[in-house]
Amino acid sequence: MLCGESWLLKGIIMLAKAKAIQDQLSAWRRDFHMQPELGFQETRTAAKVAGIMEGFGCRVRRGVGRTGVVADLGNGSPCIAVRADMDALPLQELTGAAYASQVPGVMHACGHDAHMACALGAALLLTREQFPGSVRFLFQPSEEVGDSEGISGAPRMIADGALEGVDAVIALHVEAVTPCGAIRTEVGPASGGVDSWFAEVIGRGGHGAYPHEALDPFFLTAQVINALNAIVSRRIYPFHPAVVSIGSLHGGHTENVIPDRVKMTGTLRYTEKAVQEQLHAEIRRAFEVARTLGGDYEIKFELGTPPMVNHPEISELVAAVGRDLLRAENVLPWRKELGAEDFGCFMDLVPGTMFALGTHSTGPVFGLHNPNYDLDEDCLAIGAAVFAETALRFLRQNM
Numbered sequence: 519m520l521c522g523e524s525w526l527l528k529g530i531i532m533l534a535k536a537k538a539i540q541d542q543l544s545a546w547r548r549d550f551h552m553q554p555e556l557g558f559q560e561t562r563t564a565a566k567v568a569g570i571m572e573g574f575g576c577r578v579r580r581g582v583g584r585t586g587v588v589a590d591l592g593n594g595s596p597c598i599a600v601r602a603d604m605d606a607l608p609l610q611e612l613t614g615a616a617y618a619s620q621v622p623g624v625m626h627a628c629g630h631d632a633h634m635a636c637a638l639g640a641a642l643l644l645t646r647e648q649f650p651g652s653v654r655f656l657f658q659p660s661e662e663v664g665d666s667e668g669i670s671g672a673p674r675m676i677a678d679g680a681l682e683g684v685d686a687v688i689a690l691h692v693e694a695v696t697p698c699g700a701i702r703t704e705v706g707p708a709s710g711g712v713d714s715w716f717a718e719v720i721g722r723g724g725h726g727a728y729p730h731e732a733l734d735p736f737f738l739t740a741q742v743i744n745a746l747n748a749i750v751s752r753r754i755y756p757f758h759p760a761v762v763s764i765g766s767l768h769g770g771h772t773e774n775v776i777p778d779r780v781k782m783t784g785t786l787r788y789t790e791k792a793v794q795e796q797l798h799a800e801i802r803r804a805f806e807v808a809r810t811l812g813g814d815y816e817i818k819f820e821l822g823t824p825p826m827v828n829h830p831e832i833s834e835l836v837a838a839v840g841r842d843l844l845r846a847e848n849v850l851p852w853r854k855e856l857g858a859e860d861f862g863c864f865m866d867l868v869p870g871t872m873f874a875l876g877t878h879s880t881g882p883v884f885g886l887h888n889p890n891y892d893l894d895e896d897c898l899a900i901g902a903a904v905f906a907e908t909a910l911r912f913l914r915q916n917m
């Protein structure tokens with residue numbers, strides 16, 4: 519076992535080694551950035567990462583979870599996985615950067631280009647190290663959207679065996695509001711679990727002049743909306759995060775006809791399984807108001823991504839690496855939100871953690887998914903070094 523001072527020294531050396539490959543990291547990131555591909559269409563991207571990883575001597579599997587790539591460095595157990603998502607967004611880039619997207623209407627506005635560069639960088643750094651066991655790199659398709667069956671890249675890769683033999687899994691996500699040079703870590707829930715719901719409120723149509731002869735589904739829907747909006751404030755324990763939002767509302771065709779039905783869709787967010795179950799029950803109860811008033815309803819739920827729940831030991835390992843590489847004041851607490859991230863699917867099965875990588879240096883802050891989002895490429899060396907050093911420490915401590 520190394521003493522604290524030796525870990526600190528190793529961390530500083532790893533960061534220096536990562537900074538020495540900065541040009542390569544930027545070149546990879548810019549290449550991905552200029553040629554972005556949407557979810558489950560990452561064929562060029564996947565071929566590129568697979569080729570690079572083969573060049574590093576990895577055993578590479580292509581077509582995992584449709585367009586994903588799995589690459590193993592080293593042999594056997596213990597095994598820690600490093601995950602990087604590969605998909606871009608349907609967005610027209612406005613940064614004006616020399617390396618801006620060359621694909622009209624498609625942009626790496628969520629920083630997945632940087633995630634891949636950091637993972638490739640970690641692989642390159644690890645080819646120069648001795649370690650027990652293996653590191654598995656998961657280049658994941660389609661984090662942002664599901665396929666025709668509503669299933670995104672992480673569960674698709676899991677179904678294809680990407681986690682077999684994996685003891686722990688780590689990932690990072692760039693963060694626009696956090697300065698380059700800092701990371702954020704968290705123990706426990708760090709993102710929201712998400713389910714969608716699709717409903718219809720059913721009344722009885724009729725002439726707009728004779729509402730007493732119809733059963734107005736708009737009137738029913740108005741009561742349902744009230745009940746839906748009271749769920750979080752009146753029914754959920756205040757220390758349990760939860761969201762219920764309506765995303766669409768459609769009914770009727772013209773001004774003087776009361777329609778039969780109103781269609782409504784929405785989302786729900788949670789971090790605890792019990793809250794997820796309660797939200798499902800309460801949303802149904804809210805729609806029961808339509809029955810109480812003489813109408814009816816139909817609803818179906820589509821189960822989505824589970825919450826990311828960061829494992830205490832893996833999270834503390836990443837935080838310790840961060841403190842050694844970047845100094846304690848640059849390891850910040852995670853900014854909790856109920857946005858969804860399908861990395862939670864991996865962490866449902868294997869202990870893991872996601873850390874946030876600060877990317878901002880100067881100028882106004884443009885958030886992720888903004889057509890002006892860009893990042894300070896100095897963050898790439900930090901991401902690569904934290905990945906590599908965390909993997910080394912995990913493998914050496916668990917051999």
Ligand SMILES: [Zn+2]
Pocket residue numbers: 628662886887
């Ligand atoms: Zn995104």
Ligand SMILES: [Zn+2]
Pocket residue numbers: 628629630661691
């Ligand atoms: Zn993302």
